[in-house]
Amino acid sequence: MQMDSYQLIRKSITGQVNFSSHMDIVVTVAVRLVNALTPGQAHGRPFDPPPEQELPEAVTEAMRPYRPGARDVTLDEAVELREAALALREVFDAVADERLDDAAALVNSLLLSTGARPWLDRHDGEPWHLHFHGAEDTLAAGWAAGCATGLAVVLGSDLVGRLGVCTADRCDRVYVDTSKNGTRRFCSTACQNRVKAAAFRARQADDASEPDRAGRPSRASHHQPPR
Numbered sequence: 343m344q345m346d347s348y349q350l351i352r353k354s355i356t357g358q359v360n361f362s363s364h365m366d367i368v369v370t371v372a373v374r375l376v377n378a379l380t381p382g383q384a385h386g387r388p389f390d391p392p393p394e395q396e397l398p399e400a401v402t403e404a405m406r407p408y409r410p411g412a413r414d415v416t417l418d419e420a421v422e423l424r425e426a427a428l429a430l431r432e433v434f435d436a437v438a439d440e441r442l443d444d445a446a447a448l449v450n451s452l453l454l455s456t457g458a459r460p461w462l463d464r465h466d467g468e469p470w471h472l473h474f475h476g477a478e479d480t481l482a483a484g485w486a487a488g489c490a491t492g493l494a495v496v497l498g499s500d501l502v503g504r505l506g507v508c509t510a511d512r513c514d515r516v517y518v519d520t521s522k523n524g525t526r527r528f529c530s531t532a533c534q535n536r537v538k539a540a541a542f543r544a545r546q547a548d549d550a551s552e553p554d555r556a557g558r559p560s561r562a563s564h565h566q567p568p569r
Contacts, residue, residue: 368474368488368491370408372427372493373516375401376427376430376434377404377515377516378391378400379423379424380431382515383514385533386512386513394417397421398417398420400420401415401419402415415481415482419481419482422482422483423482426452426456426482426486429448429451430490431516432448433505434507434516437503438506442497446497449494449497450494452486452489452493453491457475457476457477457478458487458488459474459487460472493505505517506518506526509527509528510527511540513528515529515533516529
C-alpha cells in the first residue's frame, strides 16, 4: 500500500493553504477517520461511532473521495483503521491544548508503530515524489502510516496551528484550517451557525433585561403585551 505525499505542504501566492492541491491528502483522511470513528460530541449532540457491523461501510465512506473506484474496506481493515483513528484523535487534542511536545511524542509513536517509511517513486507521468509505506503492504497499514506521516509533516512546519478541534459548545470534531488567515475555529458551517445563533439570542436577552439610562425598563419591556 502506497500513500502519495507529492507537494506535502505549500502556500499559494495569496497565502491561502490549498488543501486539495498542496497538502498531503492523508491529513484530510486523518480528519475524516477521526470524525467518523471516535466517540465524543458532534454538532451539539452526543456522538457514538458506528457499531462493528457497520464499521466497514463507515470507513469506506470516509475514505471514498480519496480512493475513487476502489473496493470497500473489510471488517478487519476497518477495525485496524479505527484503532489508528483513536490514536490520531489524541494528536489533535494535544495540539488544541497547546501541548505540542505531547503531540510530537504521539506522532513519533505512531510513526514507529506503523513502520512508516518514505520512498521516492514516480508513475502516471508525474515527477519523482514521496510515497509512504507501512511496515506491512496492506491497506490499513499503509493508510495509518500515511496519516501519521502527514501529521508529522504539519507538526514539523509553521502550519501546526492549522490542526484544530471544534470550539463550538458540545462538539469535539476535528478539522484542518485551510483558510488564508488561519482563523478557523469550527469543524463545520453547521457549528459556526449554531454559535452565531446562540450569541444573537444572548444579545437579545441582554437587551430585553437591561434598563435604559434613566433607570426605566428597556423599550423592549414596554412593548410586552398585557396579561
